Amino acid sequence: MRGAARAAGGRTGQLWPRPPAPGPGPPPLLLLLAVLLGGAGAQYSSDLCSWKGSGLTHEAHRKEVEQVYLRCSAGTVEWMYPTGALIVNLRPNTFSPSRHLTLCIKPLRGSSGANIYLEKTGELKLLVRDGDLGPGQAPCFSFEQGGLFVEATPQQDISRRTTGFQYELTSRHAGPDLHTLSAPCRPCSHTEVLLAVCTSDFVVRGSIQDVTHEPAQQESAIHLHVSRLYRQKSRVFRPASEGEGGGWRGRVSTLLECGVRPGRGEFLFTGHMHFGEAWLGCAPRFKDFQRMYRDAEERGLNPCEIGTE
Numbered sequence: 001m002r003g004a005a006r007a008a009g010g011r012t013g014q015l016w017p018r019p020p021a022p023g024p025g026p027p028p029l030l031l032l033l034a035v036l037l038g039g040a041g042a043q044y045s046s047d048l049c050s051w052k053g054s055g056l057t058h059e060a061h062r063k064e065v066e067q068v069y070l071r072c073s074a075g076t077v078e079w080m081y082p083t084g085a086l087i088v089n090l091r092p093n094t095f096s097p098s099r100h101l102t103l104c105i106k107p108l109r110g111s112s113g114a115n116i117y118l119e120k121t122g123e124l125k126l127l128v129r130d131g132d133l134g135p136g137q138a139p140c141f142s143f144e145q146g147g148l149f150v151e152a153t154p155q156q157d158i159s160r161r162t163t164g165f166q167y168e169l170t171s172r173h174a175g176p177d178l179h180t181l182s183a184p185c186r187p188c189s190h191t192e193v194l195l196a197v198c199t200s201d202f203v204v205r206g207s208i209q210d211v212t213h214e215p216a217q218q219e220s221a222i223h224l225h226v227s228r229l230y231r232q233k234s235r236v237f238r239p240a241s242e243g244e245g246g247g248w249r250g251r252v253s254t255l256l257e258c259g260v261r262p263g264r265g266e267f268l269f270t271g272h273m274h275f276g277e278a279w280l281g282c283a284p285r286f287k288d289f290q291r292m293y294r295d296a297e298e299r300g301l302n303p304c305e306i307g308t309e
Helices: 002-009 032-038 190-199 286-298
Strands: 040-044 051-054 065-070 074-080 085-090 102-107 114-120 123-128 140-142 147-152 162-170 202-214 219-232 248-255 267-274 277-280
Touching: 051 065, 065 074, 074 085, 085 162, 102 123, 114 162, 147 162, 190 267, 190 286, 202 248, 267 286
Parallel strands: 040 065, 051 074, 065 085, 248 277
Antiparallel strands: 074 162, 085 147, 102 140, 102 162, 114 123, 114 147, 202 219, 202 267, 219 248, 267 277
């Protein structure tokens, strides 16, 4: 975020972040000079996790840039009556080096009035276009790739506009380009399975009871019956009644394109929490996992211990 912060300060010879190249994407930022001359304000969150502010604090003839500072691993930004721009400075209060962190954002329902960009050294890359709340709008990127620049779009009436999004920081690895944290629709390798068992937010043994599809969100919900609960960080799986066969029950999400269907047999389900929802990671058949684990154990290569019986 240093590039945007320097530009907002208005010092000679420093450039405002450049928009993406012409073509599909937002129009040129026509008010750059006015914003640059307007200076920058600073807004500090009272709880250091979330921020809620209003563009009405700006004078009508000035298009200012507000600096927002947050220090949590998760929270919410809400900008009512957006005008000018926001630079969201995330300074996570965590022991992990920033280069090992992944940042994800998810627009709030009904969010409108601004574009959200990834900014680094004066370059802008569009993350979420104003009003685009379609499926898959939860982009993620390596924390070292840059920061968040939120620019209000020209509106005749801002009285009903609020731009808002959730953010979360995770230690999961991010690739070189923007992506979501959903697992790819392919079988995991042996190494990926063993690492998932050690690092996932939940690890359970169970079977698929039902699958429901949500085409509008491009997601599928997998309803599981769990016979053994190895680990869960949130209460995704809850005890089932005797009439339901005992054990635990819960649901996890995956991409609709993965084409998951109910089937026989037991699996080892792993995955992560993403904005409060459980998302499927690696899910090998349990017999295959047993073979992988025992082979790695004999060779002294299993990264952690887990019961396989």
